[in-house]
Amino acid sequence: MADTTEQSSQEALESRSPEPISPPPTEKKKIDLLLKAAGDAPIMKKKKWAVEPSKKIGWVTEFIRKYIKCDPSDSLFLYVNQAFSPAPDQEIGTLFDCYGSDGKLILHYCKSQAWG
Amino acid sequence: MADDREILRDIWEGRIPIAFSLSPDEATGMEQPEPYYMLVPRQSYLTLVTDKVQKHFKKYTDDDNTGEVWFEYEGQPIRWHIPVGVIFDLYSHKVTLPWNITIHFQQFPEEELIRCRSKDVIEAHFMSSVKEADCLKHRSQVINGMQKKDHKQLWMGLQNDKFDQFWAINRRLMEHTADEPFKFIPFRICQVDKPCQHSLFRPVTDEGEPVTLGDLLKNAGVAEKLDYKVRIQGIEPPLDTPMQWLSEHLSHPDNFLYISIICDT
Numbered sequence: 597m598a599d600t601t602e603q604s605s606q607e608a609l610e611s612r613s614p615e616p617i618s619p620p621p622t623e624k625k626k627i628d629l630l631l632k633a634a635g636d637a638p639i640m641k642k643k644k645w646a647v648e649p650s651k652k653i654g655w656v657t658e659f660i661r662k663y664i665k666c667d668p669s670d671s672l673f674l675y676v677n678q679a680f681s682p683a684p685d686q687e688i689g690t691l692f693d694c695y696g697s698d699g700k701l702i703l704h705y706c707k708s709q710a711w712g
Numbered sequence: 713m714a715d716d717r718e719i720l721r722d723i724w725e726g727r728i729p730i731a732f733s734l735s736p737d738e739a740t741g742m743e744q745p746e747p748y749y750m751l752v753p754r755q756s757y758l759t760l761v762t763d764k765v766q767k768h769f770k771k772y773t774d775d776d777n778t779g780e781v782w783f784e785y786e787g788q789p790i791r792w793h794i795p796v797g798v799i800f801d802l803y804s805h806k807v808t809l810p811w812n813i814t815i816h817f818q819q820f821p822e823e824e825l826i827r828c829r830s831k832d833v834i835e836a837h838f839m840s841s842v843k844e845a846d847c848l849k850h851r852s853q854v855i856n857g858m859q860k861k862d863h864k865q866l867w868m869g870l871q872n873d874k875f876d877q878f879w880a881i882n883r884r885l886m887e888h889t890a891d892e893p894f895k896f897i898p899f900r901i902c903q904v905d906k907p908c909q910h911s912l913f914r915p916v917t918d919e920g921e922p923v924t925l926g927d928l929l930k931n932a933g934v935a936e937k938l939d940y941k942v943r944i945q946g947i948e949p950p951l952d953t954p955m956q957w958l959s960e961h962l963s964h965p966d967n968f969l970y971i972s973i974i975c976d977t
Contacts, residue, residue, distance in 0.1 A: 654826075679844070679847050680847060681836070681837075681840040682844070683826065683841075684826050685791070685826060686907065687907055690907075690910060693911055693912065694848075694910065711843075
């Protein structure tokens with residue numbers, strides 16, 4: 597996997613200014629997701645998706661499964677920062693606030709445990 | 713490294729008395745089985761520590777109809793993937809001990825709960841949380857510098873309730889120097905009926921002043937609610953407690969500081 601992705605998200609994490617975190621926004625500005633294949637997972641033709649911030653990781657997982665026609669018996673793992681798998685009930689908006697970079701949240705998907 | 717080590721052991725040894733009862737709809741046979749009483753570790757996960765409970769009640773259910781176990785309190789499914797103590801604290805203002813939990817084997821609430829088909833799922837979830845926490849604290853440097861067997865030791869320490877085994881490795885994840893606290897504090901704000909909330913939060917200001925629990929709650933928009941109580945590991949810490957200290961001493965084994973907010977509605 598290219599290293600640049602990981603570096604840029606780490607840099608973004610570090611460059612966050614310590615301004616007060618505002619309360620959850622009432623407007624539903626969609627989050628830009630970039631879905632990247634890892635391991636031998638098939639590459640999605642369309643990788644960029646705009647998703648409502650209240651959508652959960654579980655929903656994204658199911659979405660990818662359908663898109664890549666994943667067999668029900670196959671696993672699908674999602675990773676943030678090529679480091680950890682968020683729990684299925686975590687909201688995309690929250691993950692973007694913490695781990696987004698360049699205005700998008702990059703998620704890697706894999707059929708086997710790549711970084712787990 | 714945590715200076716107040718005795719606290720770490722006290723936290724580890726926290727227990728909650730729980731009375732498990734089988735859902736009346738699921739009991740076959742003439743009698744409703746007796747409740748099963750257990751002291752459950754605050755730091756652990758319900759699906760990890762209830763093998764005996766499940767075995768006990770399965771005897772009274774219809775074999776053909778027995779699916780994945782799940783737990784419920786007053787009609788609300790309990791999120792197993794959050795440590796037991798955190799969930800208890802959310803209800804602690806209205807629970808008289810023992811905490812009465814209903815166990816189910818049928819009609820798993822797919823929309824509300826995450827599946828937990830094996831211990832591997834719990835381990836994967838736990839380790840992911842540890843990794844996320846270190847991503848926030850140390851840019852993942854400490855966790856990535858460990859060997860696979862060290863990661864395994866964290867899990868085994870939790871699973872087997874072995875404080876020393878766990879902390880032999882965890883001490884490295886809790887390390888900081890006087891000059892450099894954690895980059896960001898791994899925390900989760902939990903409330904009933906809501907997904908856990910977390911955000912980026914530095915433990916010091918630009919001027920190097922320690923940031924407190926009160927500051928965090930204000931920034932997270934919690935302080936705006938009028939009547940609310942804060943519980944961390946079953947206690948109500950003073951709002952001027954530094955976040956760095958809370959993170960080092962009152963975090964759960966997954967290295968996240970869980971803050972339960974109880975709103976009096």
